[in-house]
Amino acid sequence: MGDLIQLLVAKYNYWIYITLMMIGLYAMIAKNNLVKKIVGMNIFQTAIILFYVSIGSKKGGTIPIIEHGHGAAGSHVVHAADYINPLPHVLMLTAIVVSVATLGVALALAIKVYERYNTLEEDEILAQIREK
Amino acid sequence: MKITGLIIAILAGALLIYATADFPGWGDAASPASTHVSPRYIEKTMEETSVPNMVTAVLADYRGFDTMFETTVIFSAGVVCFILLRVFGSEEPKESLYRHVLTGVTIRVRAGGEIPPDSDDFERIDVMWTPFDLIIKTMCRILIPFIQLFGLYVIAHGHHSPGGGFQGGVILGASIILFAISHDLRTALRRIRERIDALLCATGVFIYAGTGALCLLLGLNFLDYAALASILGVDPITARSHGIFIVEIGVGIAVMATMIWIYNNVSSRGKYDEGL
Amino acid sequence: MIWQIDLAILTLVVIAGIGTIMVKDLLGAAILFGAYSFMMCLLWSVMGAVDVAFTEASVGAGVSTVFFAAAVFRTTRRTKD
Amino acid sequence: MSEQYPALLVVVPLLSALLISAAGWLKKRLCFPIAVVALGVAAYASIGLLIRVLNEGVIIYRLGGWPPPWGIAYYVDHLNGLVLAVVSVVAFINLIASQKSIEEEFPEKTGAFYTLYVLMVTGLLGIVVTGDAFNLYVLLEIASLTGYGLIAMGQKDRAPLASLNYLYMGTIGACFYLLGVGYLYIVTGSLNMVDIARILPPLYQSKAVLTAFIICMVGVWLKMALFPLHAWLPNAYTYAPSASSSLIAPLMTKVMIYVMIRLILTVFTPQFAFSNLAISNSIVWLAVLAIVMGAILALAQTNLKKMLTYVIIAEVGYMVGGAWLGNRAGMTGAILHIVNDALMTLCAFMVVSNIVYKVKGYAFEDLKGLLRKMPFTMGAFVIGALSIIGVPPTCGFFSKWYLISGALKAGHYGFMVALLFSSLVNVVLFFRVLEISYYEPFSNHHVGDHHPEPMAEAPLTMLVPLIIVAAGLVLVGLYTGDIVNHIIQFAIPKGIV
Numbered sequence: 001m002g003d004l005i006q007l008l009v010a011k012y013n014y015w016i017y018i019t020l021m022m023i024g025l026y027a028m029i030a031k032n033n034l035v036k037k038i039v040g041m042n043i044f045q046t047a048i049i050l051f052y053v054s055i056g057s058k059k060g061g062t063i064p065i066i067e068h069g070h071g072a073a074g075s076h077v078v079h080a081a082d083y084i085n086p087l088p089h090v091l092m093l094t095a096i097v098v099s100v101a102t103l104g105v106a107l108a109l110a111i112k113v114y115e116r117y118n119t120l121e122e123d124e125i126l127a128q129i130r131e132k
Numbered sequence: 133m134k135i136t137g138l139i140i141a142i143l144a145g146a147l148l149i150y151a152t153a154d155f156p157g158w159g160d161a162a163s164p165a166s167t168h169v170s171p172r173y174i175e176k177t178m179e180e181t182s183v184p185n186m187v188t189a190v191l192a193d194y195r196g197f198d199t200m201f202e203t204t205v206i207f208s209a210g211v212v213c214f215i216l217l218r219v220f221g222s223e224e225p226k227e228s229l230y231r232h233v234l235t236g237v238t239i240r241v242r243a244g245g246e247i248p249p250d251s252d253d254f255e256r257i258d259v260m261w262t263p264f265d266l267i268i269k270t271m272c273r274i275l276i277p278f279i280q281l282f283g284l285y286v287i288a289h290g291h292h293s294p295g296g297g298f299q300g301g302v303i304l305g306a307s308i309i310l311f312a313i314s315h316d317l318r319t320a321l322r323r324i325r326e327r328i329d330a331l332l333c334a335t336g337v338f339i340y341a342g343t344g345a346l347c348l349l350l351g352l353n354f355l356d357y358a359a360l361a362s363i364l365g366v367d368p369i370t371a372r373s374h375g376i377f378i379v380e381i382g383v384g385i386a387v388m389a390t391m392i393w394i395y396n397n398v399s400s401r402g403k404y405d406e407g408l
Numbered sequence: 409m410i411w412q413i414d415l416a417i418l419t420l421v422v423i424a425g426i427g428t429i430m431v432k433d434l435l436g437a438a439i440l441f442g443a444y445s446f447m448m449c450l451l452w453s454v455m456g457a458v459d460v461a462f463t464e465a466s467v468g469a470g471v472s473t474v475f476f477a478a479a480v481f482r483t484t485r486r487t488k489d
Numbered sequence: 490m491s492e493q494y495p496a497l498l499v500v501v502p503l504l505s506a507l508l509i510s511a512a513g514w515l516k517k518r519l520c521f522p523i524a525v526v527a528l529g530v531a532a533y534a535s536i537g538l539l540i541r542v543l544n545e546g547v548i549i550y551r552l553g554g555w556p557p558p559w560g561i562a563y564y565v566d567h568l569n570g571l572v573l574a575v576v577s578v579v580a581f582i583n584l585i586a587s588q589k590s591i592e593e594e595f596p597e598k599t600g601a602f603y604t605l606y607v608l609m610v611t612g613l614l615g616i617v618v619t620g621d622a623f624n625l626y627v628l629l630e631i632a633s634l635t636g637y638g639l640i641a642m643g644q645k646d647r648a649p650l651a652s653l654n655y656l657y658m659g660t661i662g663a664c665f666y667l668l669g670v671g672y673l674y675i676v677t678g679s680l681n682m683v684d685i686a687r688i689l690p691p692l693y694q695s696k697a698v699l700t701a702f703i704i705c706m707v708g709v710w711l712k713m714a715l716f717p718l719h720a721w722l723p724n725a726y727t728y729a730p731s732a733s734s735s736l737i738a739p740l741m742t743k744v745m746i747y748v749m750i751r752l753i754l755t756v757f758t759p760q761f762a763f764s765n766l767a768i769s770n771s772i773v774w775l776a777v778l779a780i781v782m783g784a785i786l787a788l789a790q791t792n793l794k795k796m797l798t799y800v801i802i803a804e805v806g807y808m809v810g811g812a813w814l815g816n817r818a819g820m821t822g823a824i825l826h827i828v829n830d831a832l833m834t835l836c837a838f839m840v841v842s843n844i845v846y847k848v849k850g851y852a853f854e855d856l857k858g859l860l861r862k863m864p865f866t867m868g869a870f871v872i873g874a875l876s877i878i879g880v881p882p883t884c885g886f887f888s889k890w891y892l893i894s895g896a897l898k899a900g901h902y903g904f905m906v907a908l909l910f911s912s913l914v915n916v917v918l919f920f921r922v923l924e925i926s927y928y929e930p931f932s933n934h935h936v937g938d939h940h941p942e943p944m945a946e947a948p949l950t951m952l953v954p955l956i957i958v959a960a961g962l963v964l965v966g967l968y969t970g971d972i973v974n975h976i977i978q979f980a981i982p983k984g985i986v
Contacts, residue, residue, distance in 0.1 A: 185459075187459040188459075286462075294458040294459045294461075294462045295459070295462055296459070298463060299459075299462050299463050299466050302463075302466040302467055302470065302471055303466055305471065306466065306470050306471055306474075309471070309474055313474075391471055394475065395471075395474065395475065395478060398475055398478045398479055398482065399478035399481070399482065400482075401482050407478075408474075408477065408478050408481055
């Protein structure tokens with residue numbers, strides 16, 4: 001029992017992130033509305049970003065900005081254990097940008113589809129294509 | 133489809149959760165991610181780039197190449213939205229509305245009808261027009277300069293505090309979008325024309341990639357800002373700091389312009405006629 | 409970081425996420441997505457990722473929501489699921 | 490200058506894409522020349538790079554001057570040197586060939602179209618040249634985003650929907666890849682491919698590494714449209730404008746196969762992929778399924794372009810299967826087939842764009858009488874078809890030969906049978922197309938004194954590149970021995986026998 005609780009405490013964060021990812025993935029596959037799928041896509045991407053950010057977290061670490069930055073280079077030693085790992089943050093800044101770019105393109109495409117078929121529901125669009 | 137989706141999601145989730153068994157604990161300071169590559173960033177950024185904000189230093193210098201392509205991604209999203217949605221030489225709208233400013237009377241002009249002369253008396257309004265709201269317009273007018281000032285601060289102060297080109301650029305872009313929403317798209321377009329906006333977009337990315345190419349021409353590797361030392365007249369470490377600042381400005385310009393560009397195209401369906 | 413706060417925010421994030429995909433109105437989904445992004449931003453600032461939180465606040469909760477609203481405005485709010 | 494080639498390869502197209510975008514607003518006439526110069530420089534640099542690799546071995550280029558695990562580094566070895574040359578040459582030839590059709594189809598947006606075209610090539614070259622797992626993701630997104638835009642410009646009715654579906658699938662694929670990299674990062678702490686490979690061996694038993702491998706592979710398979718995950722591909726490629734389909738069809742799937750091979754060979758090492766995991770056999774069976782289903786579905790199509798897209802799906806099966814056979818011959822066949830299939834698909838799709846340019850359609854009825862009307866185009870088509878079928882002097886034969894001998898060596902007869910079956914189906918497919926194009930349209934026979942329709946060939950700027958590509962198919966076939974002995978031989982690590 002003790003082991004289980006320890007496991008739970010150490011890992012519950014990851015499990016919740018994965019749950020979020022699966023909410024997004026489910027919405028992308030199962031939803032019928034094109035914009036809903038785009039929302040799901042964004043949830044999926046944000047959950048992955050959350051996962052990455054949590055890789056960088058460090059118990060007892062502070063935000064990755066060095067205090068007394070001005071002219072103090074070398075005057076006090078910086079220990080790696082005191083600061084949170086900045087690398088995942090950098091990667092995820094990039095990933096957020098990618099997700100907003102994808103969002104823009106996806107919405108533009110959805111508007112194009114709507115202009116042509118006058119609906120955003122996938123089954124109605126497919127029915128219209130089949131009719132022709 | 134719903135069942136398939138659920139099954140796929142549950143299977144994928146189960147696989148991912150199964151793998152967490154071998155992960156280091158959450159927030160473990162001894163995990164490989166915290167001990168292999170990152171300590172150098174934490175301990176050496178000040179010495180090597182003299183930028184206190186490690187995220188900025190890693191973003192624009194150690195992994196500056198990623199960031200250049202991140203800006204390119206945004207730029208290509210802008211171009212894709214433009215190429216998909218923009219309609220040139222739009223046919224005359226079915227009907228357009230004009231408001232007589234003094235009396236508040238609304239005139240409806242059918243296609244082919246006579247358009248009121250271009251004067252201060254008449255004002256073109258959107259079909260989905262909401263009545264003139266003094267509070268919103270005035271508040272936005274007052275707020276926007278401060279938002280823009282904050283955006284510039286975020287870009288400029290990215291070395292020492294959270295923020296940088298990307299965040300600042302988004303804030304600057306958002307201020308213009310706020311202007312477009314609180315007034316209307318045509319007024320906003322008169323401030324930043326489409327062509328200027330598109331050129332700014334390319335210019336921003338060009339500043340970034342051009343800085344890198346300049347380093348290459350000065351004899352060092354691509355994006356090695358130390359090469360700028362000879363031009364800027366400072367030592368190589370400070371040159372890195374300045375180089376980061378230059379590319380952050382580029383990122384800011386590109387992101388600002390692209391956000392506006394995407395908004396204009398999406399909100400007006402590429403007609404640049406009536407916005408949100 | 410305080411685990412109670414962490415857990416509370418995580419729960420809210422999951423609720424907001426489920427709400428976003430369940431609500432039967434696209435404009436509502438857009439707004440709920442904004443709320444979801446804000447929770448996410450909160451979570452990241454709690455974790456110490458200030459730059460990422462800043463970006464998410466301006467992009468996820470700000471500009472993305474505007475894009476969604478603009479797209480919904482130009483198409484339709486109606487959705488079957 | 491030659492030590493800067495790896496950077497120039499990516500940076501010159503990127504800078505020129507920005508210039509093109511500006512030129513699109515200021516002076517439209519300049520767009521095409523800038524694009525030609527940019528891709529020309531890229532092609533020159535990539536060939537120069539390949540020659541340097543042949544002489545000196547692996548080239549490492551540090552971007553920003555930072556040493557590898559901290560900064561991003563480019564690694565150019567024989568494998569990606571070869572793929573780089575293919576990508577840049579294919580993109581260059583196709584750019585020249587499609588100038589006419591681009592300017593006819595998008596008179597107002599040529600600037601934006603060329604921008605996206607060059608950006609996409611930048612992305613593809615970057616994917617191939619990079620040695621950093623995360624950098625690969627960013628470039629993958631550039632290539633995909635521009636690809637969605639290029640595809641959605643096609644037929645008004647169907648292209649946006651097809652492109653949107655591609656976007657959903659592509660984003661899931663890219664996200665899976667990103668997640669896989671995250672799983673690797675959490676257990677290794679590194680993003681550099683070589684560095685990850687160095688750290689991994691003690692961790693081979695870890696569940697996290699296994700999961701990372703699986704989700705990376707699933708992501709890449711989604712992007713390359715391996716059979717059960719292929720649903721987005723046929724519509725997207727069929728409804729795309731001809732200039733973009735002849736860029737995307739030859740390159741996108743092939744580059745993703747390169748990524749898969751790179752993941753197997755460099756990141757996870759062949760020992761892990763082939764020996765530690767006992768899944769290679771089932772993946773080859775998946776490839777068999779892809780080949781058979783691709784061939785059968787291709788038979789069911791009634792238009793040329795869609796038929797070719799299903800042929801691509803079958804070809805993806807060839808390469809995946811070859812790579813996963815786990816022996817030297819199979820891997821050689823897979824890498825050689827990346828080169829050959831890029832050229833073959835380019836040839837076939839350039840033929841389609843010539844036909845579309847002249848006839849305004851690509852359904853089978855539109856092809857009637859084309860053998861007389863467009864003899865050179867159809868001649869090139871015959872060579873492309875022979876190569877796809879796998880007839881000796883053309884290059885398709887040789888890669889198939891290696892694949893089959895790999896299958897024999899691995900004792901995987903299912904894969905061999907699938908290859909032969911698909912060749913037979915290809916014979917039927919292409920013979921049917923030729924038969925249709927041999928007969929004149931019906932209406933002509935009713936006219937009493939019937940004159941054969943005059944020749945109406947595509948313009949020279951489209952025809953000459955096509956003929957060069959067709960000649961290239963035969964040339965590559967003739968020089969296969971050299972390519973294998975001098976390049977591919979060194980691309981495969983010694984561990985694989």
